[in-house]
Amino acid sequence: MALSERRGRILAFIVDDFIDSATPIGSQSLVERHALGLSSATVRNEMAALEDEGLITHPHTSAGRIPSHRGYRYYVSSLMPERNLSSQEQFTILHQFHQASGQLEEWVQLAASVLANNLHNVALVTQPRLLEVRLKHLQLVELLDNRALLVVVTTDSGAHQRTLEFPVTMHQEALSRLATRLNAEFGNKTVAEFPSREDAAPLGEAESVVVSAVRELLLREEQAAVEAPIVEGVREMLRQPEFGHSDRMLDTLEAVDERRLRDAIPSGAMGEGDVAIVIGDENRAGPYQDMSFVLARYGLPGGASGMLGVLGPTRMAYGDAVANVRYVSDVLTELMRRLHEGE
Amino acid sequence: MALSERRGRILAFIVDDFIDSATPIGSQSLVERHALGLSSATVRNEMAALEDEGLITHPHTSAGRIPSHRGYRYYVSSLMPERNLSSQEQFTILHQFHQASGQLEEWVQLAASVLANNLHNVALVTQPRLLEVRLKHLQLVELLDNRALLVVVTTDSGAHQRTLEFPVTMHQEALSRLATRLNAEFGNKTVAEFPSREDAAPLGEAESVVVSAVRELLLREEQAAVEAPIVEGVREMLRQPEFGHSDRMLDTLEAVDERRLRDAIPSGAMGEGDVAIVIGDENRAGPYQDMSFVLARYGLPGGASGMLGVLGPTRMAYGDAVANVRYVSDVLTELMRRLHEGE
DNA sequence: GGTTAGCACTCTGCTTACGAGAGTGCTAAA
DNA sequence: TTTAGCACTCTCGTAAGCAGAGTGCTAACC
Numbered sequence: 226m227a228l229s230e231r232r233g234r235i236l237a238f239i240v241d242d243f244i245d246s247a248t249p250i251g252s253q254s255l256v257e258r259h260a261l262g263l264s265s266a267t268v269r270n271e272m273a274a275l276e277d278e279g280l281i282t283h284p285h286t287s288a289g290r291i292p293s294h295r296g297y298r299y300y301v302s303s304l305m306p307e308r309n310l311s312s313q314e315q316f317t318i319l320h321q322f323h324q325a326s327g328q329l330e331e332w333v334q335l336a337a338s339v340l341a342n343n344l345h346n347v348a349l350v351t352q353p354r355l356l357e358v359r360l361k362h363l364q365l366v367e368l369l370d371n372r373a374l375l376v377v378v379t380t381d382s383g384a385h386q387r388t389l390e391f392p393v394t395m396h397q398e399a400l401s402r403l404a405t406r407l408n409a410e411f412g413n414k415t416v417a418e419f420p421s422r423e424d425a426a427p428l429g430e431a432e433s434v435v436v437s438a439v440r441e442l443l444l445r446e447e448q449a450a451v452e453a454p455i456v457e458g459v460r461e462m463l464r465q466p467e468f469g470h471s472d473r474m475l476d477t478l479e480a481v482d483e484r485r486l487r488d489a490i491p492s493g494a495m496g497e498g499d500v501a502i503v504i505g506d507e508n509r510a511g512p513y514q515d516m517s518f519v520l521a522r523y524g525l526p527g528g529a530s531g532m533l534g535v536l537g538p539t540r541m542a543y544g545d546a547v548a549n550v551r552y553v554s555d556v557l558t559e560l561m562r563r564l565h566e567g568e
Numbered sequence: 569m570a571l572s573e574r575r576g577r578i579l580a581f582i583v584d585d586f587i588d589s590a591t592p593i594g595s596q597s598l599v600e601r602h603a604l605g606l607s608s609a610t611v612r613n614e615m616a617a618l619e620d621e622g623l624i625t626h627p628h629t630s631a632g633r634i635p636s637h638r639g640y641r642y643y644v645s646s647l648m649p650e651r652n653l654s655s656q657e658q659f660t661i662l663h664q665f666h667q668a669s670g671q672l673e674e675w676v677q678l679a680a681s682v683l684a685n686n687l688h689n690v691a692l693v694t695q696p697r698l699l700e701v702r703l704k705h706l707q708l709v710e711l712l713d714n715r716a717l718l719v720v721v722t723t724d725s726g727a728h729q730r731t732l733e734f735p736v737t738m739h740q741e742a743l744s745r746l747a748t749r750l751n752a753e754f755g756n757k758t759v760a761e762f763p764s765r766e767d768a769a770p771l772g773e774a775e776s777v778v779v780s781a782v783r784e785l786l787l788r789e790e791q792a793a794v795e796a797p798i799v800e801g802v803r804e805m806l807r808q809p810e811f812g813h814s815d816r817m818l819d820t821l822e823a824v825d826e827r828r829l830r831d832a833i834p835s836g837a838m839g840e841g842d843v844a845i846v847i848g849d850e851n852r853a854g855p856y857q858d859m860s861f862v863l864a865r866y867g868l869p870g871g872a873s874g875m876l877g878v879l880g881p882t883r884m885a886y887g888d889a890v891a892n893v894r895y896v897s898d899v900l901t902e903l904m905r906r907l908h909e910g911e
Numbered sequence: 912g913g914t915t916a917g918c919a920c921t922c923t924g925c926t927t928a929c930g931a932g933a934g935t936g937c938t939a940a941a
Numbered sequence: 942t943t944t945a946g947c948a949c950t951c952t953c954g955t956a957a958g959c960a961g962a963g964t965g966c967t968a969a970c971c
Contacts, residue, residue, distance in 0.1 A: 251934050264944050287934045287950045362709050366721050378709050384729035471814045594963050607915050630921045630963045
């Protein structure tokens, strides 16, 4: 299905105007605003045709038109002008990243803030992670009696801590020896290469306490990114008129809970390389039915990577969203590349 | 100012009914519901008197009465029945704590969930901390080139991490030696005992990189608890009728942001030992004007301690709130005591 | 003197009515 | 194919009317 040039232009105007004003667009106001060389009656005919194609709808007779999900889809894939950020906009973003410390976690958080602020919608960013996480180093620190603090450093350059309880009291000396032994044995291994519970028999009791804790930590780390995306800008989004009714607001508030989003982010839709757009009920039904995702991957091809993007009502400035998501993803990728290559 | 027994009883009924129904209470409905041996006219007279005392108000002529902030204050300090949790309720809570792992962080999170669920309001819990934090142990782990991971263990039994950048490349061996030296010198010191920037001259360059990072981490740790209380149950609270209008909801959503709450929690009001109640504009003005806090301290007298409590509309079930906050605080304190004494 | 019945008065919230405004669909003419 | 014209429809804001709930006051009662 391809529209005539004129019909496409009219659809684009409807989408643009609606994104802008959040009110249904009538034939007359369209002609006035865009100085089409046409009468409102002609536009009405074209609109009727667009409605037959399923690209726009009526909220009710005698109201203006609003884009349907299919209309948005057609718009983003055939009509939307390719837009990149101006160098001014790029500079503003870069500046913020350069002001931040060189901590990876901070960049990720910053990426979320930048997206939320620029797009007035919810920004989603997952922590970067390696598909396989390896144990880099573990340390044991005496706490009290038979307790010790376990610090695990993993290849995705995060440190994780946990208190352990041993069957008997272990002093720092014994703990250090134990740590050295385990580092030698398990250093640079992935979870998959760890002994399973049954094979653990040959290990001593203290060893197996540590090993199973490490195992658990690594496992959790492998899933951590998916479990808790950073969510920023919820209030920004809720300020938009589609959420004006408090019921809708509460439902949405529930839907953008980190824990909910874990399962709901349609990461499958993400192709390689570019930005993916998921519109309305292209997602599974439910609370996201009238919302769209604009998503991209970031990170290093062979190395750690994550996902970032925006969530907002289907009436979203897709052009801006794509441009911002793409740029921030590029910046983050570049920063990680430099970190990896040691400047 | 002390009310007559009857007048007090009437005030208590008004407060109770209003907490329950969220609609202004009229003289007639009061008589009907509580089988007072009085006519509505008499109750009206008493209500007029209570209004003169400033304990209740009219939203407008010919509406029922609602408690004023002063009315709530009188209620909680003189009228409210002392309530403790039933053993059933206690058991349910204890059960949840026993199901959780023995991690302190998890308990704190759990305390927030329990309060939020039981009271349908926002639960606030700060991480426990020592008033003075001491450096227990530091470790350095080689990352790449001139970068290393610094792991700092503090006396409040938390580990903290940060990447460092040295002027020159340091290998694990050198890093370990450096760590050993610094541990010997700074182990068990508080921030206050650290050398200030000027005195740092005698240290080598690598040393001073580490020391200033540790210093910063300890400082941040000393304030961490105040900065980011755990906030749970926002949606529960927003479901209540006082937030039915979307503007109010957005304002409140902003007010319960972790970063906002840091400064707003009226921790000064908290006496020793028992639960503090802060009602309405007894807090500084602004978004908390029509909200109340019910707060308590938890933790060990000489050791780590924190704050926990509830935030909700002034129309809050104060009796339940106090009972729950007190009990959860006791449970948390007891758990920490056991942890400290090594079971 | 405290208590109560009675009554006029008031304010909200809901329903109904109505007109202005914006928009559509259709027909017939250009 | 485009457009002018027109009847029709739906929303939204305002006003009016009315039931319901509540108050304040007065006068009578115990």
